[in-house]
Structures are given as structure tokens and as C-alpha cells.
Amino acid sequence: xxxxxxxxxxxxxxxxxxxxxxxxxxxxxxxxxxxxxxxxxxxxxxxxxxxxxxxxxxxxxxxxxxxxxxxxxxxxxxxxxxxxxxxxxxxxxxxxxxxxxxxxxxxxxxxxxxxxxxxxxxxxxxxxxxxx
Ligand SMILES: [Zn+2]
Numbered sequence: 001x002x003x004x005x006x007x008x009x010x011x012x013x014x015x016x017x018x019x020x021x022x023x024x025x026x027x028x029x030x031x032x033x034x035x036x037x038x039x040x041x042x043x044x045x046x047x048x049x050x051x052x053x054x055x056x057x058x059x060x061x062x063x064x065x066x067x068x069x070x071x072x073x074x075x076x077x078x079x080x081x082x083x084x085x086x087x088x089x090x091x092x093x094x095x096x097x098x099x100x101x102x103x104x105x106x107x108x109x110x111x112x113x114x115x116x117x118x119x120x121x122x123x124x125x126x127x128x129x130x131x132x
Contacts, residue, residue, distance in 0.1 A: 008047065016040065037064055054079060066098055067099060069096070086107075
């Protein structure tokens with residue numbers, strides 16, 4: 001039986017919508033936005049593939065625009081960053097912002113002993129491996 005050809009496989013969209021709905025339950029908007037950004041980036045990866053880190057050329061799965069406000073006041077924008085370069089930027093920045101549409105997540109340098117609602121401490125959404 002010949003189905004209608006969809007541009008976006010329905011199950012990807014379904015996962016995305018499920019995450020959007022479950023994200024509504026998070027009280028902390030930083031976590032909610034982070035979850036949405038990660039999910040959206042995963043959807044983009046499934047549809048378009050990833051990209052390359054502009055700094056070290058490593059493969060980047062989740063392409064999310066990054067804005068880094070350095071300690072010295074300079075601001076740098078990246079189309080995306082790999083995890084390693086992201087942490088590098090974070091270490092030398094006052095704040096690093098992931099942004100996608102209206103959702104934005106701020107990451108501050110890690111400070112030991114500081115009270116934090118850091119997204120790293122939140123449970124990550126379950127990732128499924130999808131084979132075509
Ligand atoms: Zn990199």
C-alpha cells in the first residue's frame with residue numbers, strides 16, 4: 001500500500017511534540033528551554049544531519065546557535081559548538097547562551113559549591129537510537 005510521502009517522518013514529530021508537552025511540566029524555564037532546544041536539535045539532526053564545530057571541526061550532532069559573552073566583555077557568536085569547545089567557551093565567559101527561536105538557555109561558568117539550578121544536574125531526556 002502506497003502511503004502519502006511525508007517530509008518529516010511522523011514518529012520524529014511525535015517525539016518532538018511529546019517532549020514539548022512534557023516540558024510544560026518543568027517549573028524552571030531554563031530546563032524547559034534546554035529540553036526543547038535539545039529535542040529540536042535532535043529532530044534537525046535526524047532530518048538534516050549534524051554540522052562541524054567552527055573551532056575544531058569536530059562533528060556536531062546538535063546544531064544550536066551559541067552566543068558567548070566573555071569575561072573581558074567581548075561577544076562571540078557561533079552557529080554551533082561541539083561539547084568540548086562549548087565547555088571551553090563557558091570557562092572563559094560570563095555567560096554562554098544557547099538560543100533557538102524564543103527559547104534561550106544561559107550557561108554560567110561552573111563554580112564549585114555554588115547553589116545552582118544547572119541543567120547538567122537534571123535528568124536527560126531519553127535518547128533513542130533510530131535506524132532507517
Ligand atoms: Zn569544537
